[in-house]
Amino acid sequence: MGALLQVDDVFVSFDGFKAINGLSFVIGTPELRAIIGPNGAGKTTMMDIITGKTRPDSGDVLWGEGGASLLKLSESRIAQIGVGRKFQRPTVFGAQTVRDNLLLSLKSDRSPLGALLFAETAEDADRIEALAEEIGLKDALGRPAGALSHGQKQWLEIGMLLAQDPKLLLVDEPAAGMTPQEREHTTELLKQAATTRAVVVVEHDMEFIRRLGCRVTVLHEGSVLAEGSIDHVTQNQQVIDVYLGR
Amino acid sequence: MSARPASRRPFFADNPSVLIFIAALGVFTALATILSEGFGLGLLSTSLVKTLGKTLCLCMIAIAMDLVWGYCGILSLGHFAFFGLGGYMIGMWLMYARTEDIVAESLANAPIPPTEQEVVDAIGVQIFGVVGSSEFPWIWTFADSLALQLALVVLVPGLLALAFGWLAFRSRVTGVYLSILTQAMTLALSLYLFQNDTGLRGNNGLSGLQNLPGLDDTPQSVVSIWFLWASALALGLTYLFAAWLVSGKFGSVVQAIRDDEARVRFLGYPVEHFKLAVFTLTAVIAGIAGALYYPQAGIINPAEIAPIASIYLAVWVAIGGRGRLYGAVIGAAVVSLLSTWFTGGRAPDIPLGFYTIQWVDWWQVLLGVGFVCVTLYAPKGLGGLVDLLVNREIALPGRPAKRSETVGDARPEPSET
Numbered sequence: 001m002g003a004l005l006q007v008d009d010v011f012v013s014f015d016g017f018k019a020i021n022g023l024s025f026v027i028g029t030p031e032l033r034a035i036i037g038p039n040g041a042g043k044t045t046m047m048d049i050i051t052g053k054t055r056p057d058s059g060d061v062l063w064g065e066g067g068a069s070l071l072k073l074s075e076s077r078i079a080q081i082g083v084g085r086k087f088q089r090p091t092v093f094g095a096q097t098v099r100d101n102l103l104l105s106l107k108s109d110r111s112p113l114g115a116l117l118f119a120e121t122a123e124d125a126d127r128i129e130a131l132a133e134e135i136g137l138k139d140a141l142g143r144p145a146g147a148l149s150h151g152q153k154q155w156l157e158i159g160m161l162l163a164q165d166p167k168l169l170l171v172d173e174p175a176a177g178m179t180p181q182e183r184e185h186t187t188e189l190l191k192q193a194a195t196t197r198a199v200v201v202v203e204h205d206m207e208f209i210r211r212l213g214c215r216v217t218v219l220h221e222g223s224v225l226a227e228g229s230i231d232h233v234t235q236n237q238q239v240i241d242v243y244l245g246r
Numbered sequence: 247m248s249a250r251p252a253s254r255r256p257f258f259a260d261n262p263s264v265l266i267f268i269a270a271l272g273v274f275t276a277l278a279t280i281l282s283e284g285f286g287l288g289l290l291s292t293s294l295v296k297t298l299g300k301t302l303c304l305c306m307i308a309i310a311m312d313l314v315w316g317y318c319g320i321l322s323l324g325h326f327a328f329f330g331l332g333g334y335m336i337g338m339w340l341m342y343a344r345t346e347d348i349v350a351e352s353l354a355n356a357p358i359p360p361t362e363q364e365v366v367d368a369i370g371v372q373i374f375g376v377v378g379s380s381e382f383p384w385i386w387t388f389a390d391s392l393a394l395q396l397a398l399v400v401l402v403p404g405l406l407a408l409a410f411g412w413l414a415f416r417s418r419v420t421g422v423y424l425s426i427l428t429q430a431m432t433l434a435l436s437l438y439l440f441q442n443d444t445g446l447r448g449n450n451g452l453s454g455l456q457n458l459p460g461l462d463d464t465p466q467s468v469v470s471i472w473f474l475w476a477s478a479l480a481l482g483l484t485y486l487f488a489a490w491l492v493s494g495k496f497g498s499v500v501q502a503i504r505d506d507e508a509r510v511r512f513l514g515y516p517v518e519h520f521k522l523a524v525f526t527l528t529a530v531i532a533g534i535a536g537a538l539y540y541p542q543a544g545i546i547n548p549a550e551i552a553p554i555a556s557i558y559l560a561v562w563v564a565i566g567g568r569g570r571l572y573g574a575v576i577g578a579a580v581v582s583l584l585s586t587w588f589t590g591g592r593a594p595d596i597p598l599g600f601y602t603i604q605w606v607d608w609w610q611v612l613l614g615v616g617f618v619c620v621t622l623y624a625p626k627g628l629g630g631l632v633d634l635l636v637n638r639e640i641a642l643p644g645r646p647a648k649r650s651e652t653v654g655d656a657r658p659e660p661s662e663t
Contacts, residue, residue, distance in 0.1 A: 079514035
């Protein structure tokens with residue numbers, strides 16, 4: 001298991017508020033990792049930094065074997081080299097069909113000219129079919145994505161991320177607002193995805209994390225409080241004090 | 247049922263509006279030709295033919311506006327600047343070549359044949375006398391070449407849009423701020439052209455553009471039909487091109503940018519490049535439309551690219567229904583023709599006893615009320631009426647219409663693994 005992503009002593013402050021305060025951690029590949037923490041612990045800011053939306057004041061974010069810095073790249077460039085992000089609220093393109101949503105995400109030339117000259121191959125069509133099967137939306141391919149239920153939108157978004165075939169998948173609260181059955185399906189999807197790539201799940205729900213059965217990182221006030229198995233961190237006194245005990 | 251089949255179908259099967267539109271445009275052009283003074287029965291006056299030809303050009307820039315606003319979500323309130331620039335570029339050649347003809351004619355009987363410099367000077371006096379000058383400004387360097395001025399019709403609006411768009415999009419200026427910037431751009435350009443020093447005859451603008459050089463013997467009734475044909479051809483090609491553009495993956499990305507720009511960025515698409523491409527492309531379409539419009543109008547001056555013109559353009563597209571190409575065309579045609587009718591003094595006044603509604607003044611109020619009503623009660627615009635009709639057609643043969651496809655009836659079973 002080699003290091004894929006290395007967040008190294010990162011600091012970010014907004015108007016004097018230290019959102020990220022010396023944050024360091026390493027994600028390997030393949031790996032499934034859960035990140036938990038109370039509100040304001042810096043979970044979302046951490047993802048903003050990795051995906052290029054927010055620039056840190058100091059520190060570095062290194063990527064891959066070569067350890068190239070992500071900090072100088074644009075959001076779209078970071079996405080192109082293999083960082084996929086799923087937002088808390090499902091964001092699919094409602095006016096377009098499920099199929100078009102998946103096609104949009106499929107690996108391809110991302111330049112305007114590339115999009116203009118794009119012609120769908122049989123391989124693309126097969127890949128879309130396979131993805132739709134995997135996320136349980138095979139019968140809904142022709143439907144506008146806006147007409148899907150909340151859970152279906154979440155899956156479509158996960159499907160879109162898988163279509164991007166990222167090396168690192170950042171997932172923000174995937175189980176929020178889902179029925180128990182939908183949660184189970186989502187767990188399977190994430191576990192499956194983590195066999196070939198790194199998946200980082202940010203989640204509040206302890207039960208959901210326990211089901212993922214993976215290494216857990218606890219954030220607090222912008223830095224790592226504890227790291228280890230779910231049983232290890234839930235027995236940590238500091239973690240209990242700031243998070244679980246409340 | 248009405249769901250689209252999984253595989254991509256042929257272009258025209260997916261875009262039935264293209265064939266219908268081109269057929270309708272063909273019928274319209276043929277009818278206008280048959281009824282015209284120049285080629286047919288003489289039931290349509292030449293000025294009306296010109297109005298129709300100009301309307302086709304306005305439909306063309308409306309398609310450009312729909313692409314940039316309705317599809318890409320950039321509310322540009324400056325596209326008439328590009329339209330006007332296209333007009334100025336072709337106008338310079340028309341004016342130069344025509345004046346050259348006149349000067350050559352008047353000097354033909356001179357005892358000593360004039361030198362080349364004398365001819366150029368005489369042209370200069372003819373064109374710039376009105377602003378108290380006779381020197382050719384540098385802007386007119388290529389005015390004697392039709393080919394070069396035609397190239398400038400594309401290049402000048404294109405490069406201005408490219409430079410403006412690059413600066414604006416790179417700084418992530420969006421929404422209302424971008425709209426204000428585009429207004430500032432068109433206002434600045436208009437003020438710049440108003441100055442005599444600019445070299446485009448200030449507030450006089452360029453005139454006599456309806457006279458094609460070398461064709462003095464051809465009556466306007468014939469020339470007007472030529473331009474109608476050219477405008478119809480350009481509009482048809484623009485529609486076809488725009489439909490192709492929005493139906494492919496490029497269109498998919500562009501509409502995704504309209505709906506959620508940040509999300510598209512995280513899919514790895516360089517959003518700014520796409521916006522720049524659409525902005526520049528539509529500026530070029532606007533420039534070509536302008537180059538066809540102003541020879542039919544006969545005159546262009548800086549007032550044409552005042553900020554209000556571009557706002558009207560947005561109103562046309564909103565009333566017609568943005569996000570659908572035929573909506574833009576319908577909106578531009580209906581509103582601009584109505585505007586011509588109401589402001590042309592031919593609409594009957596309405597006497598209320600204590601006050602008489604004169605449409606020349608009240609047309610704008612009517613337009614404003616119409617705009618508000620469409621925005622509030624029919625956000626899909628006039629183009630939405632077409633959808634209503636089409637959906638009814640589909641519903642007729644005993645099948646439920648598209649609408650019946652509702653949320654959540656195909657919820658998949660969670661997979662057991």
